[in-house]
Amino acid sequence: MRRVLAQVHKELIQITRDWRTLALALVLPLVLLLLLSTAISLTVNDLPMVVQDFDDSPASHDFIDAFRNSLTFNVVSWPTSKQADQALVSNKARAVLIIPEHFSRDLARGAATQVQLLVDASDANTAKLTSGYAGRITQAYNTNINPSANTPPVQTAIRLWFNPGLSSKKFYGPGVFVLGLSMFPPLLAALAMAKEGEQKTILQVYVSSISAFEFMLGKVMAFMAVALAECVLMLILLFTYFGLTFVADPSPFLVSTVLYAFCVASFGVMVGSRIPSQAGALQAVAFGGFLLVFLLSGLLFPIENIPAGLRWLSNFVWGRYYIEIVRDALLQGGGWPALWLNVVIIGAIGSVFFIIGWRGMRRMQLKV
Amino acid sequence: MKKLFQKLFDQRMRALVLKEFRQIRHDRRLAISLILPPILQLMLFGFALSATVTNVRLGIVDDSKTPESRELIAVLTESKSFTLAGYYASVNDLGDAVAQGKIVAGAVIPYDYARDLNRGRPTTVQFLLNAIDANRATISRGYAEGVIQSYAAGLRSQGIHATVQTVSAAGDLGRRGQVQLTSAFLYNPGLVDSWFIATGVFGLLLLLNSSLISAAAMSREREAGTIEQLLMSPATTSEIIIAKIVPLFVLLNMMMFLALGVLKVVFHIPFHGSLPLVVAGGALCILSGISLGTVLATFSKSALQAQLTGFFINPPLNSLSGALNPIEAMPHWLQPFTVPNPIHHFATVVRASMLKGSGITTLWPNFLGLLLFTLALVTLSVWRFRKQLS
Numbered sequence A: 001m002r003r004v005l006a007q008v009h010k011e012l013i014q015i016t017r018d019w020r021t022l023a024l025a026l027v028l029p030l031v032l033l034l035l036l037s038t039a040i041s042l043t044v045n046d047l048p049m050v051v052q053d054f055d056d057s058p059a060s061h062d063f064i065d066a067f068r069n070s071l072t073f074n075v076v077s078w079p080t081s082k083q084a085d086q087a088l089v090s091n092k093a094r095a096v097l098i099i100p101e102h103f104s105r106d107l108a109r110g111a112a113t114q115v116q117l118l119v120d121a122s123d124a125n126t127a128k129l130t131s132g133y134a135g136r137i138t139q140a141y142n143t144n145i146n147p148s149a150n151t152p153p154v155q156t157a158i159r160l161w162f163n164p165g166l167s168s169k170k171f172y173g174p175g176v177f178v179l180g181l182s183m184f185p186p187l188l189a190a191l192a193m194a195k196e197g198e199q200k201t202i203l204q205v206y207v208s209s210i211s212a213f214e215f216m217l218g219k220v221m222a223f224m225a226v227a228l229a230e231c232v233l234m235l236i237l238l239f240t241y242f243g244l245t246f247v248a249d250p251s252p253f254l255v256s257t258v259l260y261a262f263c264v265a266s267f268g269v270m271v272g273s274r275i276p277s278q279a280g281a282l283q284a285v286a287f288g289g290f291l292l293v294f295l296l297s298g299l300l301f302p303i304e305n306i307p308a309g310l311r312w313l314s315n316f317v318w319g320r321y322y323i324e325i326v327r328d329a330l331l332q333g334g335g336w337p338a339l340w341l342n343v344v345i346i347g348a349i350g351s352v353f354f355i356i357g358w359r360g361m362r363r364m365q366l367k368v
Numbered sequence B: 001m002k003k004l005f006q007k008l009f010d011q012r013m014r015a016l017v018l019k020e021f022r023q024i025r026h027d028r029r030l031a032i033s034l035i036l037p038p039i040l041q042l043m044l045f046g047f048a049l050s051a052t053v054t055n056v057r058l059g060i061v062d063d064s065k066t067p068e069s070r071e072l073i074a075v076l077t078e079s080k081s082f083t084l085a086g087y088y089a090s091v092n093d094l095g096d097a098v099a100q101g102k103i104v105a106g107a108v109i110p111y112d113y114a115r116d117l118n119r120g121r122p123t124t125v126q127f128l129l130n131a132i133d134a135n136r137a138t139i140s141r142g143y144a145e146g147v148i149q150s151y152a153a154g155l156r157s158q159g160i161h162a163t164v165q166t167v168s169a170a171g172d173l174g175r176r177g178q179v180q181l182t183s184a185f186l187y188n189p190g191l192v193d194s195w196f197i198a199t200g201v202f203g204l205l206l207l208l209n210s211s212l213i214s215a216a217a218m219s220r221e222r223e224a225g226t227i228e229q230l231l232m233s234p235a236t237t238s239e240i241i242i243a244k245i246v247p248l249f250v251l252l253n254m255m256m257f258l259a260l261g262v263l264k265v266v267f268h269i270p271f272h273g274s275l276p277l278v279v280a281g282g283a284l285c286i287l288s289g290i291s292l293g294t295v296l297a298t299f300s301k302s303a304l305q306a307q308l309t310g311f312f313i314n315p316p317l318n319s320l321s322g323a324l325n326p327i328e329a330m331p332h333w334l335q336p337f338t339v340p341n342p343i344h345h346f347a348t349v350v351r352a353s354m355l356k357g358s359g360i361t362t363l364w365p366n367f368l369g370l371l372l373f374t375l376a377l378v379t380l381s382v383w384r385f386r387k388q389l390s
Helices: A002-017 A019-026 A028-039 A058-068 A084-089 A103-109 A124-145 A168-198 A202-207 A212-240 A251-274 A278-296 A308-316 A318-332 A336-367 B002-009 B011-026 B028-048 B067-078 B091-099 B113-119 B134-158 B162-171 B193-224 B227-232 B237-265 B275-298 B303-319 B342-356 B360-389
Strands: A047-053 A073-076 A095-099 A113-120 A154-161 B056-062 B082-087 B105-109 B123-130 B179-186
Touching: A002 A019, A002 A168, A002 A212, A019 A028, A019 A168, A019 A212, A019 B303, A028 A168, A028 A212, A028 B303, A047 A058, A047 A084, A058 A073, A058 A095, A058 A103, A058 A124, A073 A124, A084 A095, A084 A113, A084 B342, A095 A124, A103 A113, A113 A124, A124 B134, A124 B179, A124 B193, A154 B134, A168 A202, A168 A212, A168 A251, A168 A278, A168 A318, A168 B134, A212 A251, A212 A336, A251 A278, A251 A318, A251 A336, A278 A308, A278 A318, A278 B028, A278 B303, A308 A318, A308 B028, A318 A336, B011 B028, B011 B193, B011 B237, B028 B193, B028 B237, B056 B067, B056 B091, B056 B134, B067 B082, B067 B105, B067 B113, B067 B134, B082 B134, B091 B105, B091 B123, B105 B134, B113 B123, B123 B134, B193 B227, B193 B237, B193 B275, B193 B303, B193 B342, B237 B275, B237 B360, B275 B303, B275 B342, B275 B360, B342 B360
Parallel strands: A047 A073, A047 A095, A113 B179, A154 B123, B056 B082, B056 B105
Antiparallel strands: A095 A113, B105 B123
16 A cells, blocks of 8 residues: 555656646646536627618517517528628627518507517527527517417426526536546546556556556556546536536535546546556547547537437446436535436446556566 | 749759659658548538537426327327427426436426317426537527427317317407418538538638648658758759648649538538639648648647647647537627638638629638738748748
8 A cells, every 4th residue: 555655746746747737637627617517608789680671660660679689599680681690690789680561560450470580500509599589589478469369278387397597507517527537637648558558667666666566556646646636627617607506415416426536536637547658648548538528418409309320339338327417416416316326327337448458568567 | 923833834843853753752641631530521511510500309297198188199209300209197297317327308298288278278388408509409499389389280270179269259349460481591401510510610620730730741751851952052042931831732632622522522511602612712721731731830849749730739729620519509799700720711612602603803802811811821830930941
């Protein structure tokens, strides 16, 4: 044990020696958390919209005001002499509302009036949201001008749970937290391990009295410490700026965080022991730690949206299980019954990484 | 001008360029990284990132247990939007299932549902939505409302529920008309998500791969210590710089055409606008990527360090580009930061030109932005490189 602790100590000294690695481990995750989770949002506000009003009556002005008053749309002016869809082509607007002649006449007669909304669908998701919002505004306008009209036989009462303000920051914050943990500690671990192989300092380890297992354990524990320090810093940010708290018993989160730190540190050491070149190890971690976790763990969009041909891959992505735990602890509050399997899987994947890394170490020994 | 051309094609220049090409050819990793990552990234991002909300797992508490309520459940679950994930005995069980993530949405049909319906009284179905994913919640809320609305409209027109009809007939007298909004989805009528994502990732990978590859290529000479040999040769510093940039630029442009092919063949993205416009924008993007990589390389001692420094530059460039999500969705104070970002301008050019068929008359501000940024970066990189050489 004393030898393991000495190894941890040596490793931590090496990390703190280079300002780049230190900043990479502790500052960059915070910047990333702030930037990514504020910048990645899909719910739009103030969408520029052009209105073409061919009726120009009090009724049509009322209708336009309903759009003007909404947070979603921002009515911008557009000369009537120009084609409406030119506003979309030139990126001046994302939607065009066209009110036909006889709008107010038809309304007064009690007939149905068709109003057209042209939506720029080059961004499909925003287009769907836009058309949904516009539909709701129209509906509200209809009930407003017809308070006496009978209500539909079936109505919906929708309750939004866990995030009633629909703040996307609260959703992406925990996700980017996991991304940061999956990226930087294994990156440093892999670089440190590959460096031993590249510069042949591994030879010194072999002639010392430390065993391969103890050496591995020392490395993993050092980078677990880095991961946990990073985790504490990011949690502080999540609790303050993002306004999140533990909504239920935090014990599954705490247990799985330690296991996840073990998992990512082992992943890094494993990569470093298998790829004895720092540039190669860096690319492998960028792929495994960043690309897989970013794309296949449900960070941005639900996993069910990934086509089936790719979706099975996400079962092997360790970040996926941890994201569920973090979101549950900070937003949902399902607790142990919902999460025990995830905790077990994270531990299992971490152990597999550790064993592969250990075997890789022994192979390295034979090669040198 | 004539002098410049003469310089570009003189013997020494040709030899230098040839030397760089040969060096790149010997580096197998570089050749692989020109082909594999762009294709892999485009495909992975394009396929894996889809915001389309389908098959939302719906749990149901049916307190009514009547033919009417079962009809409603059938209507809710026959669409692609919701899949039936199970029945629950009570609202509490349903709430627990939502909290544990077994279901995403829950519907509660009240015990007096059928009775109210037959008497012509409005009845309310409650929906619980797990809203931690704001986007999914907004869209599935729309689905739920849409399904119920069309179901209610169907009930009225069926005439089975006689009372409902009479009430609505009586109300018609003093009633004003309804506004019916029809949405037309232009440029992407099938609402394919990958058209947005893939065109954004296109710019990302052009800039990032260019900067990565050029950073590696620029620092190689210094790492190997051969930079002194180059300096001792009769070549001037500007010749060395141009000879370094030209081969990379050519190869990265080939990568761009490869990526364009993937966009066309794999994602079936239409090319409504002019291809030269997109290619010109892409070339500018590559040039700014190369310059960025060169600047990074001059600040670091090895290729590895340059790559690590890249970690501080690239994430902000990516997240503030609007490549993966609309800029309008960013907070207002963050939006101005997208202006000096080449990826943002290129993504705008690609999307507008390919999908909408916009021309240079509407896209010139973005081109200007791209051009200015590229010029600034090229100047900076040449200045840094010269300083380093001397």
